[in-house]
Amino acid sequence: MTQNHPFHLVTKSPWPIITSFNIMTMLTGMVMWTTMKKMETLILGTILTTICSMMWWRDVVRESTFQGNHTKMVTKGIKLGMILFITSEVMFFFSFFWSFFHSSLSPNIEIGMNWPPKSIKPFNPMEVPLLNTIILLSSGVSITWAHQAILLNKLNKANKSILITVLLGIYFTILQKWEYSESSFTIADSIYGSTFYMMTGFHGLHVIIGTIFLAVCFSRSKNMHFSLKHHMGFEAAAWYWHFVDVVWLFLYISVYWWGK
Template sequence: MSSQHGNAPYYFIPGPSRWPVLAGASLLLTMAGAAAWVNSVSWGPVANIAGILALLVVLYRWFGDAIRESEGGLYSNRIDVSYRWSMSWFIFSEVMFFAGFFGALFYARTITLPDLASLDYKILWPDFTGQWGNTPAGTIQPFTKMGPFPIPTINTALLLTSGVTLTIAHHALRAGQRSKTAFWLFATIVLGAVFMGFQAFEYIHAYTELNLKLTSGIYGSTFFMLTGFHGFHVTMGAIMLAVVLVRVLKGHFTPEHHFAFEGAAWYWHFVDVVWLGLYVVVYWL
C-alpha cells in the first residue's frame, strides 16, 4: 500500500475492468489444456501453456493497475482493510483446496485400501496386503515409493529457511531499512527457486529411476497432485515476492503502509505450512 493516504477518497471504487473476465478465461484455457494433456489429446500441451502465459500477462497488467492506484494516493485505510480481508479469504480458499486433496489421500489410505484387502476381495487379489504403495498384481506397472531422503528433507529445510529470511525482510522494512529488506527478500526468492529446482529433479528421478508416474495408481496420482500443486503455489508465491522486490527497489512502501509485502508474506508462510503437512503425510507415513 502507498503511504499517500492523506487525500485519498473515503472509499475508492475502481471503474469497470476487463481483467477479471480475462483471468477467468485464461484459467479455463489452462485447466482445459491440462485435462486434455493428461488424456493424451494433441492440443492439450499447447492450450495449457498458452493459458498460463495469458494468465501471467493478465496478472501483470491487473497488478500494475492496482499499483498505480496505490501510488497515486487513491487507497485509504479502508481499502487497506478490504485488501486484508480479501487476502485472508483467498488463503482460506487455498486451505480448503488442499484440504480436498489431503482428504482424498486420507480416504484412499485409511478406508479404501483396507477394504480392498479384506476377505471379500481375496478371490480377485489374493496377494494384495492393503499397504500404501502396494498394488494388486497385474493392475499397473510396479514402482518404488518416494522416501523422505534426501531431496524432500532438503526442500523442507529450504522452505523453513525462506520463512526466516522473509520475516527478517519484513522486520527490516518496518524499521525503514530498505537495502536490508531487498537483500533478505531476494534471498527468500532464491531459496524458493532452489526448492523448485530440486522438485523438478525429484520428478525426473521418480519417472526415470522409480517408475513412479501420474498413472501409478492412487499413490502416483495423489503424490503428483499434492506435490505438483504445491510446487505451483511456490512458483506463484515467488512471483509475488519478486514483484514486491521490484517495488521495494523502486522506493514503494513505507514502514507503516506495505500491505502488498504483507499479503505476499502471508501467502508464502501458508505455502510453508502446507509443505510441512505434505512432508509428513506424503513422504514419511
C-alpha cells in the first residue's frame, strides 16, 4: 500500500507494554535486593528487559534500514526527540548539582559547618578521577573521529573509532567500580556521601547506557547499516556520549577538585 505523506505510522508492537512490565519487575527486584538481599527478581527483570529491548531495537533497525520508513521528515522528528531527551537529562543532573552546592557553599551545623564533613576523606582528584577525565575526553575525540569518518564514507575508520570509544567506556566503568571499592565512605555518610554517590553513580549508569548504545552502533556499522546521508542512530549515540563527557567535566571540577 502506497502512502502520500513522508511520516511513519508505526505498526502495532508488543514491546512497549511488555518492556514496561519488565522494567517494573527489575525495579521491584532492586528494592528487594537492597532491603531483603534477594536478587532473583532483579536478575529475572534485568534479563527480560534486555531481551525485550533487543527485540524492540531489532524492529526499529528493520524499519529504518531495510523498510525505508525513516524519511527526512521522520529523522527530523527523531532528532528533536533526542534533543528534548538530552535536555531532560540536563535538568536531571542540574537538580543533583543544586543539592551539592546548596550543602557545600553553606554547610550547616549538623555536619560541623565544614565541607567536606570532618569524618569524610575525599578522593585525591589527581589520581583515578584525573585518569577517568582523560579517558572520557579521549573517547569524545574518538567518537568525533567516527562521525567525521562516516561523513567522509570511510566506514572502516568509523568502525575502528567506534570500537575505541566502546573500549574506553568499559575502561572508565571498571575504574569507577575500583574507585568505589577503595572509598573510605559510603552513601550513608552524611550529605557528602549521598550527593557524591548519587551524582557519580547516575553518571556511571549513563556511561554504561552510552557504551551499550555505541556497541549497538558498532554492530550496525559492521553490517553496513550507516551511510554518509543516513546515520541518525549513530548521531543520537554521539550526542548522548558528548553529553556524558560534559557532565563528567562538571562533576570532576565541582565534586572531586573544588569540593575536596
